[in-house]
Amino acid sequence: MRKLLIAASCLLLLAGCSKKKKDNEPAETPKPTASAAPVVVVTPPADSDPSATASSSPTPFAYSTMTPEPTAAPTPTPTPTASADPVYTAGTIGWVEVKVDGLNVRDKAGTDGNVKGQTQNGSKLYVYAKPVQNGGYTWYKIDKDSEQWIADKDGTWLKYTSYPEAVSADTITGDPVKTDGTVGWVLVKVDQLNIRDKSGTDGKVVGQAKNGGKYYVYGEPVSAGGYTWYKISGTDNAWIADSGEWLTYTKFE
Numbered sequence: 001m002r003k004l005l006i007a008a009s010c011l012l013l014l015a016g017c018s019k020k021k022k023d024n025e026p027a028e029t030p031k032p033t034a035s036a037a038p039v040v041v042v043t044p045p046a047d048s049d050p051s052a053t054a055s056s057s058p059t060p061f062a063y064s065t066m067t068p069e070p071t072a073a074p075t076p077t078p079t080p081t082a083s084a085d086p087v088y089t090a091g092t093i094g095w096v097e098v099k100v101d102g103l104n105v106r107d108k109a110g111t112d113g114n115v116k117g118q119t120q121n122g123s124k125l126y127v128y129a130k131p132v133q134n135g136g137y138t139w140y141k142i143d144k145d146s147e148q149w150i151a152d153k154d155g156t157w158l159k160y161t162s163y164p165e166a167v168s169a170d171t172i173t174g175d176p177v178k179t180d181g182t183v184g185w186v187l188v189k190v191d192q193l194n195i196r197d198k199s200g201t202d203g204k205v206v207g208q209a210k211n212g213g214k215y216y217v218y219g220e221p222v223s224a225g226g227y228t229w230y231k232i233s234g235t236d237n238a239w240i241a242d243s244g245e246w247l248t249y250t251k252f253e
Helices: 002-024
Strands: 094-098 103-106 115-119 124-127 132-134 137-141 149-152 158-162 182-188 193-196 205-209 214-218 222-224 227-231 239-242 247-251
Touching (some): 124 137, 137 158, 149 158, 182 239, 214 227
Antiparallel strands (some): 103 115, 103 149, 132 137, 137 149, 182 247, 193 205, 193 239, 222 227, 227 239
C-alpha cells in the first residue's frame, strides 16, 4: 500500500514539472504570410473605347496644324509690247523705239549722268528736245518735265522717228469769213484730233486740233478709208478727218 502511494506521488510531481515547463516556453513567432498584390481596376473615361488595350508608351499629343491663309500669287510684270506709233503731241519732236534690253536712263545727256532707270526692248517713247551728241553717243530726252535721257550708238540701240515741222493750219479766231480759196469751215468737237499730211490714215501726223478749234476748209471734202477729210491749210498739206461725230462742217454759200 505504501508503495502505491509513493508511486502516485511521483507521477503527480512529474506531471506538474512538465506543465510548468510548457508555460515558460516563448510563443513561436508566426511567419509573415505574403499578401497578394493589390489589383487596380482602371475605369476608362466614358468617351474612350473600352476595348482598347492600354499601351505601355504614352500617346503623343496631337498638335493642331494651322493652315496658312492662301497668298495671292504675284502678278508678273508684263513686258511692254510695242503699240501703235506714238501720235504727235504738243511739245514733242518725234519718238524712239528701243531695240535692246536694259538701256540706261540717265539724268543728263552723258555717261557721267546718274542712272535713274532702264528701258526695255520694244518700248516706244516720245522725244522732247533735239538730239544731243556727247561722248560718241546720240542722246534723246524722253520726259517733258524732268531730265531723262537715253543714248543711241550708231542706230543699233534706238530707232528715231522725227515729226515733220509743224504745219500752218488756218485757225479761225473770230467769226468765219469767206476768203479766196476757202469753201467753208469746220468746228472740232473732240480732243486731240490728228492733223495729217494727206487725206488718209497712212498720212504722217503733223499736228493735232483741239476741241473747240475752228479751221477754214480749202477745196472740196475727200472721202477715204471710211472718213471724210478736210484740207485746213491754204499753203501746207494739213488734213483732218471726220467720222460723222468729230467735226461740224459749214459750207459757205
